[in-house]
Amino acid sequence: METVKFTVQGRIWSKRILYLVEGYPLIGYIGFGVIDRGTNVLQVRPTTLCPLNCIFCSVDAGPYSRNRWAEFLVDKDSIVETTKTIAEYKGGGVEALIDTIGDAFTYPWLIELVRDLKEEPSITSVAIETHGELLNKDIIDKLDKAGLDRINLSIDTMDPEKARILQGVKWFDLRRVIDMAEYIIHNTDIDLHVTPVWIPGVNDRDVIEVVKWAYRIGAGKKWPPATIQKYNVHKYGRRIPYVKPLSWRVFWKRIKELEQSLGLKLSWSMEEWGMKRMKRYPCPIRRGDRIAVKVSARGVFRGEYIGVTMGKTILVTIPSRRNIIGEKLLVEIKYNKDCLPIARVIGKI
Template sequence: MDCDIKIANVSNFYGRPVYYINKPIPLMGHIAFGLIDRGTNIIQVRPITTCFHNCIFCSVDSGPNSKFRISEYMVNEEWLFEWIKNIASIKNNDIEVLIDGVGEPIMHPKIIKLISLIKKIPNVYSIAIETHGGSLSLPLAKKLNQAGLNRINLSIDSYNQEKARFLTGVEWYNSTKILKVAAEILKETNIDVILTPVVIPEENEEEIKYLIEWAKENKAGSKINYPTGVLIQKFEIHHFGRKPKKIKVWSWQRFYSWLKYLEKEYDYKLLVKPEELGFKKSIKIEEPFHVNDKIKIKIIGIGWLKNEYLGVDENCMRVISVISNEKINGLNIKAKIIRDKDNIFVAKI
């Protein structure tokens, strides 16, 4: 095979190995790291998978208490930049880079450098990052601002200290401090802050009302002309996510009805269309493989979840998650693609 590469084990995170992803490993194909293109002008960038929160509703089972993960990944920032630059040039229109992930993106040790590199790409008009805010501070925000960050999507789910700590699953989480820092960021930097709480039925509905008041008072979203400063998320059950006992899942109808009620009560826009947030259709990166294709894959390391391995196709175009109950690390195999949506690939022997 031409793609004769390996991933490096650089550290561990609560007993799980952290693998370092560097050139020439492809940065498209995996849900947990690299780049994701969904056919819009938004490029999702995932630099790291680790997280120091244990949110009780986490859709990707992140944090120290993860039950399903067997490894974590961290990507070289310069290799990420090369891929972002290439994908942005193919799309050839105004691009927003959204740094998000299946963990806490700010944990990447070179996050400042990564943002400063992305800022150099000519057709990137906006850089945003998602964070739960546990490590957010004004000095860090000023460095992010200097590097070129435009927006922080702050996933804070309660103003109440006790409730916030319960929801994040860690006793040190300080929601009062985080909101204070967020207000300072709005006042002292060019970065805008958008609150992105998840509504957990019968847990934080009342707390979200306070977050709306906070956004109104601090004019969240006004720097980037967003139609709102609060983007409320609906709690959903995911196969490898966490589902706290006794928590009911709302229907979409009930969720939207609740948002309409809040809009009227607080005279504040909460129902927002994607195009109002800058989403546009764009060139979609071509998928080199499709479901039922049988391809040659080199297994370069253990996977993200149990019974998974990390593989690369023979032409080094994509990384592929390979499902196997048998040990196949280091082998060259032939497998069938069983998932291909959005250039995210899963294969099975």
């Protein structure tokens, strides 16, 4: 049985360790690898890096992150192999959604990754999520040739000054991102789905302008043109002072009102998305299991470590106040939703 290997590549953004991850299967960790949530869409996460610093970032990504202490790049063949294995187990008809807890365009082997995924008969579509800052015509053309089906693009305002504030970096060039989006629509077979994040009281008018623009330029050649994302606050994410996220009930009520006033559809069923429930790839461990792990690396967030199970080859997140890298431990699985186990340490073995 193969195992997963972490190699330190150096430091990035002063103190964070950058790891290269190789091996198979890359399942169990939320930050990288492949996540199966029981549908035909697999989340494929080859990188955690992001050059932006969005003030609402739910995963505290980017150079100015306060909660991260490690970043990861995943070996391309390892992630392709894992995606293929899970897609085949599901019986094919799978979308590989490269969604990441950073920006997919930081991945050095993105074009090769898309090309290899597209060659798998069990994978019917490949899509990428991004805020668009690293898009350029050359990459877009290469992704088009590699067979990329869709880009989910987050643009949260049509105002370049406001975009610099929302994206948290002075150099963010919204005009260029808009130009690239329009280039995708008019010059490639890649579809575009526009997904602004709505932050109540901050960009209320802006998201309306964004979805109108998405419809106007012809986004949604095959998939829905636009969806408004809800601003959420997460444990390790950034939060905007004095801005309270809407409840889901209020959010959907407002979206329905917006749809009526604009005459544009903004909410989509699973069927309209081409999504369906599918059997899950079997998870080798369960909540309550006690298992032996070798702690191999830091996790993305401070105080988090990654263990590789001995014998079952799945990654396990282990919170710890002391450095436990290199130790062999007995741990108990406390949480295991979607086969993303989090464990507590019982003792050394």
